[in-house]
Amino acid sequence: MSLRYALLALLRVGPMSGYDLQKQFDTSVGHLWHAPDSQIYPELRKMEKAELIEGEEQVRGTRGTRRVYHVTAAGEEDYLAWMNGPLSYARVREPASLKAAYLEAATPEAARSFLEDHIAHWQGELDQWEAELERVDAHGTPMLRERLAVTPPEDHARVVAFKRFGYENLVERARTEIGWAKRGLDLIDGLGYGS
Amino acid sequence: MSLRYALLALLRVGPMSGYDLQKQFDTSVGHLWHAPDSQIYPELRKMEKAELIEGEEQVRGTRGTRRVYHVTAAGEEDYLAWMNGPLSYARVREPASLKAAYLEAATPEAARSFLEDHIAHWQGELDQWEAELERVDAHGTPMLRERLAVTPPEDHARVVAFKRFGYENLVERARTEIGWAKRGLDLIDGLGYGS
């Protein structure tokens, strides 16, 4: 269900096509919620059917068209209901913890590789999120600028603060994962394999 | 795919029925990976078809039966291949961060509730995981005891250490989430809503 609200959050800033939205999922909101285009286009159609958004066919060149969507009053209402309602939490499903808990079944080399990959994976995410945080601080993303342009000045601080806050969670998450995996490498060193 | 390996990890300790496994998902391994019975039974059938496990029909009373599964050589091989191979990481999809990043759209009361719910949710998880950690330290879970019973004594330390290690990740995760949400409450206090 979150995909729908990620899309609405973007469309509330201004009308966009499926393609535009997809680009956002590669950059800004994609750092919080991933979605491929094969999921975005059908979801937009469903949202249009539910009358949360409305699409307008625009001509492009001589034969090309693009469908630009905007949020309807019902869509706005639905979005606010989601924002003001409780979030439902998914049950825990942590492949890395699951594997770690049975790591004695792996060879020492495989165990090391697993943890090194884990560090590399989360380091990659961390780099992206920290870069995004810096851009937020500098108001350097096009989306954020458009967002602030349609927001009363007295609310600007709030918008930026919450955006920052959202990314901070991911940054902390990545740091925690990296710290954990590093301690895992130390653990393996201390376990005296083969001795 | 992890469900399959969670099931194999359990069955490697000793033969069990779908019902037995389901009980484990309510307690031990369920703290790392959740699965409902409606997913477990079909997956067992699929695994049996793939010859990773083998089921034996056992009589129970006069008419009742239970199907007890054990891991085959091919299943053992498949499990070790998973343990020794790389883990594939899912792309980020964090509903809480997504919502947090747009929290200016919520009323201050709803924003507070969201963060308070977040704290309550992760505190609940944290309590469970810390309790499980204590049981691991005390070798107090039936699964762990059976596990150690089928493990050479020189490997006991490793088994316990990795089990502990797996749960530590979740404990840290929960602490990070709680800390983040608490800072969010402070943030809201400092934003001067309505002033």
Added chain:
DNA sequence: CCTACCATGTAAGACGTTACATGATTGG
């Protein structure tokens, strides 16, 4: 006898991934 527990599923639908598929436009 009755309650708690043992035991095993099916069905429908939402959500997500991966691969496939096609064509137009713009700028150099």
Added chain:
DNA sequence: CCAATCATGTAACGTCTTACATGGTAGG
């Protein structure tokens, strides 16, 4: 004219959730 980008999907498959559905057994 050619490459990069714009633009929009379908299809098949796997995973997961929620709800429904049924019956046997063991112990008090």
